[in-house]
Every structure is written in C-alpha cells, then in structure tokens.
Amino acid sequence: MNTxxxxxxxxxxxxxxxxxxxxxxxxxxxxxFRDQLDIDSMDFLNFVIMIHKTFGVEIPETDYPxxxxxxxxxxxxxxxxxxxxxxxxx
Amino acid sequence: MTEFVMPTLGSDMTQGTLVEWKKKAxxxxxxxxxxxxxxxxxxxxxxxxxxTGVIHQLITKPGETVPVGTVMAIIQEEGKxxxxxxxxxxxxxVKESSPSPVREPVVSxxxxxxxLRISPAAKQLAAELRVDPSALKGTGPGGAIALExxxxxxxxxxxxxxxxSADRQARMRETIAAAMARSKREIPHYYLSATxxxxxxxxxxxxxxxxxxxxxxxxxxxxxxxxxxxxxxxVPELNxxxxxxxxxxxxxxxxxxxxxxxxxxxxxxAIHHTDKQTLGxxxxxxxxxxxxxxxxxxxxxxxxxxxxxxxxxxxxxxxTVFGVIYPPQVALVGFGKVVExxxxxxxxxxxxxVVTASLSADHRVTDGHRGGxxxxxxxxxxxxxxxx
Numbered sequence: 001m002n003t004x005x006x007x008x009x010x011x012x013x014x015x016x017x018x019x020x021x022x023x024x025x026x027x028x029x030x031x032x033f034r035d036q037l038d039i040d041s042m043d044f045l046n047f048v049i050m051i052h053k054t055f056g057v058e059i060p061e062t063d064y065p066x067x068x069x070x071x072x073x074x075x076x077x078x079x080x081x082x083x084x085x086x087x088x089x090x
Numbered sequence: 091m092t093e094f095v096m097p098t099l100g101s102d103m104t105q106g107t108l109v110e111w112k113k114k115a116x117x118x119x120x121x122x123x124x125x126x127x128x129x130x131x132x133x134x135x136x137x138x139x140x141x142t143g144v145i146h147q148l149i150t151k152p153g154e155t156v157p158v159g160t161v162m163a164i165i166q167e168e169g170k171x172x173x174x175x176x177x178x179x180x181x182x183x184v185k186e187s188s189p190s191p192v193r194e195p196v197v198s199x200x201x202x203x204x205x206l207r208i209s210p211a212a213k214q215l216a217a218e219l220r221v222d223p224s225a226l227k228g229t230g231p232g233g234a235i236a237l238e239x240x241x242x243x244x245x246x247x248x249x250x251x252x253x254x255s256a257d258r259q260a261r262m263r264e265t266i267a268a269a270m271a272r273s274k275r276e277i278p279h280y281y282l283s284a285t286x287x288x289x290x291x292x293x294x295x296x297x298x299x300x301x302x303x304x305x306x307x308x309x310x311x312x313x314x315x316x317x318x319x320x321x322x323x324x325v326p327e328l329n330x331x332x333x334x335x336x337x338x339x340x341x342x343x344x345x346x347x348x349x350x351x352x353x354x355x356x357x358x359x360a361i362h363h364t365d366k367q368t369l370g371x372x373x374x375x376x377x378x379x380x381x382x383x384x385x386x387x388x389x390x391x392x393x394x395x396x397x398x399x400x401x402x403x404x405x406x407x408x409x410t411v412f413g414v415i416y417p418p419q420v421a422l423v424g425f426g427k428v429v430e431x432x433x434x435x436x437x438x439x440x441x442x443x444v445v446t447a448s449l450s451a452d453h454r455v456t457d458g459h460r461g462g463x464x465x466x467x468x469x470x471x472x473x474x475x476x477x478x
Contacts, residue, residue, distance in 0.1 A: 006336045021352050040405045041309055042380050052304045
C-alpha cells in the first residue's frame with residue numbers, strides 16, 4: 001500500500017512525462033490538470049494509460065473525470081492498487 | 091548508381107541540415123528504411139531511403155546544410171547494373187565527394203570532383219572496418235589513403251553529431267509564415283461549414299470504449315479523421331496536390347493531422363492510407379504520430395505525403411475553424427468543439443452534441459457544390475459510426 005504522498009509523487013512524475021515543459025511541483029492539487037497544463041485529450045488518455053499500467057488499476061471511461069486533479073488521483077488510487085501490479089516507485 | 095538527394099518535405103522546405111547518417115558506406119539499405127536524420131526549419135526528421143541497395147558513398151557531412159535536391163549519397167540500387175567506369179568494383183577507384191549535386195550546398199561547399207586516391211588494400215580494409223574512405227585525409231604518396239589512415243579512422247571514436255540549432259522555434263515561425271503567405275497569395279480559398287449532429291457517433295463511441303481496455307480506447311477525433319478519409323473517396327478532387335499549373339489527384343488518401351508542438355508551432359504529419367485503417371489501427375497511428383511529432387522523430391514520408399490536412403481546435407474551445415490550406419494541398423478540413431445545442435429531431439427540439447465541420451478549398455480545383463457534397467458526405471458517414 002502506498003501512502004498518499006507516494007501516490008502524489010508518482011502521479012506528478014507521470015504528468016511530467018506527459019508535459020515535460022511544465023513545472024508540475026506548483027500544481028494546485030484541487031484544480032483540473034487541463035486547466036493548469038497545456039494538455040489535450042490525447043495527453044490525458046496517455047496519462048490514464050500510464051496510471052493504469054503503473055498502479056495496475058482498471059479505469060472505466062466514466063471515471064476519467066475523477067482523475068482530473070492531483071487530489072482526485074490520490075483519492076482514487078489510495079487503497080486501490082491491484083495486488084501484483086507494478087510498483088509506482090518504478 | 092542512384093543519387094540520393096535531400097528530399098523536399100513540404101513546399102515550405104528549402105534546405106536541410108544533416109544531423110547524422112544512420113548508415114555507413116557499404117551498408118545495405120532497403121526502401122523505407124531510415125538512412126539519415128536531418129534537421130529542418132520545422133523539426134528533426136528521420137529520412138527514409140527511396141531505394142533498396144548498397145550505399146556506395148556518403149557525400150554530405152554531418153553539420154552540412156544543403157538545399158533540397160542536393161545529392162547527399164550514392165546508392166547502388168539492387169538489380170541495377172554498375173555503370174561502366176563507376177566505382178563498386180575492385181578495379182575501379184571510388185568517386186570522390188559530390189559527383190553532381192543538383193544545387194550547391196549553402197554552408198559547406200563540397201570538395202572538388204575527382205578520383206579518390208586510395209590503394210586497393212586500403213579500400214578493402216575500409217569496407218571491412220566500415221570506414222567511409224571519402225571522409226579520410228590520405229597520408230600516403232601524393233595524398234593517397236593508406237592502410238594506416240583507414241586503421242586510424244576505425245580506431246577514432248565517432249564524433250558526437252552536431253547539436254541542432256537552438257533557434258528552431260524562430261525558424262519554424264518563419265517557415266509557417268512563408269507557407270501561409272504563399273497559400274493566401276496563390277490559392278483562391280473558399281470556405282464552407284456544416285453543423286453535424288454527433289449524437290450517434292458519441293453514443294457509439296461510449297459503448298465501443300466500454301468494450302475496449304484502456305490501452306485500446308478511441309478518441310472521437312479518429313472518427314472525424316476516418317470520416318474525412320472516406321468522404322474523399324466520394325469527392326477525390328479534394329484529395330490532390332497542385333503541381334505547376336494544375337491539380338493532380340492522389341491515388342492514395344494520406345490525411346495529414348495537425349499537431350501543435352509544446353514549444354510552439356505545428357506540424358501535420360501524414361497517416362498513410364487513412365481510409366484503409368480500422369478505427370483501432372487509426373487510433374494507434376494517431377497516437378504514434380502525435381508522440382513522435384512532439385519528440386521530433388517524424389519520418390520524411392510523413393512530412394512529404396499528406397494529400398489533405400485535418401485540424402481540430404475544439405479542445406481550445408473553438409467552434410469554427412477557418413483554415414488556411416497548406417500548399418501544394420488543395421483543401422483543409424477543420425473541426426471545432428463538440429457542444430450541446432438545441433436540435434430538431436422528428437419535429438421535437440432536443441439537446442444534441444454537435445460539431446461544426448469546415449472546409450477550406452482551392453477554388454482553382456473545386457467549386458462550392460463539390461465542397462458541399464464533401465461536407466454532407468462527412469455528415470452522413472458520422473451518422474453510421476459503426477461503418478467507419
């Protein structure tokens with residue numbers, strides 16, 4: 001089980017891979033990524049795929065909005081990590 | 091022997107800088123294989139070979155900037171005989187650099203034409219050690235390349251390729267400016283738009299994505315791209331390139347998709363044979379070209395082959411696009427944001443997701459009637475998304 005801080009750090013690392021030009025450390029955790037970063041639907045889909053692969057969680061399309069903020073991601077991923085899935089520290 | 095020239099990767103490209111060769115003299119290369127990386131005004135591009143054969147000579151040096159059409163390498167094409175007096179046999183010396191450039195290089199002029207002085211043994215060793223003899227300075231009698239020169243070159247670590255110019259952004263802006271100014275100067279644009287009910291398409295997409303794992307899900311943009319590609323079969327006049335003084339229809343449909351770059355500017359690489367891809371394949375290719383466009387690893391054919399451009403600015407909140415055609419293409423299709431609007435269905439006003447599709451077309455090639463047929467075909471296709 002990862003702590004919220006570990007999840008947050010992993011999510012930020014994934015985001016920085018999607019938007020390498022952005023300083024993700026200054027993101028407001030309650031404001032939508034798309035309102036703070038220059039990312040489009042393709043970027044967001046890639047972000048969701050990376051979350052899926054890193055945390056081993058299934059994310060139905062209807063849940064996409066829940067992953068739209070940093071705090072939303074932490075809330076969704078806390079306690080959700082599938083057993084045997086890749087470690088988010090990787 | 092066949093001359094491999096700096097390709098033109100769009101009407102706005104006039105020259106390119108060789109970053110590095112991906113092959114050495116003596117290497118076999120197949121058609122479509124990456125042979126070099128070239129830096130252009132827009133992006134670093136992986137240049138594909140147009141031929142299958144063996145590389146006989148690399149002429150352009152890394153860091154050299156040469157105009158489009160300049161001979162960069164000589165390839166002995168498979169199945170083509172070596173001409174009399176041409177290099178490639180033991181008895182005939184290798185030609186020196188730049189046998190017949192189409193135009194003179196901009197920065198570094200090629201060496202004077204002439205024969206490369208190299209002993210047969212040194213030549214054989216160079217081939218074994220994969221050393222390009224034309225890049226060597228001989229220390230033998232009369233400046234001839236000797237065995238020692240080849241051995242020394244083989245032991246010398248390869249130099250790092252020159253760094254790509256940092257002012258690419260400014261050059262990209264200039265390039266876009268030149269292309270768009272030319273477009274507006276030479277192409278008599280006409281513009282049409284149509285509002286398309288996306289209700290069926292969005293419902294179908296939602297259901298389709300429920301069946302797909304997250305890694306295979308579709309974006310609605312691929313439905314739009316596919317609908318455009320299929321509509322071009324009905325109105326092929328729009329799938330054409332303007333050459334000299336007439337439009338030439340393309341037998342293949344290669345939709346160029348506009349991709350905005352993070353550092354500014356945009357590119358519109360081709361998704362080849364767009365009309366023949368399934369939606370799943372199209373999605374994968376779309377993801378791939380967007381990723382590589384932003385990483386600066388697009389291929390030459392992706393720059394040179396688009397037969398029409400599709401751009402979507404809906405994510406920026408734009409409802410209608412009034413696009414500027416990218417010459418030598420003769421049309422551009424734009425899509426705006428999908429928005430909920432009152433819509434009349436069977437006499438009832440209902441809320442429907444709609445998108446505004448626009449067409450910018452070259453009036454020298456088509457008239458508004460055919461443009462209208464095209465947009466209505468796109469509309470009709472999007473009403474049967476399962477058939478796309």
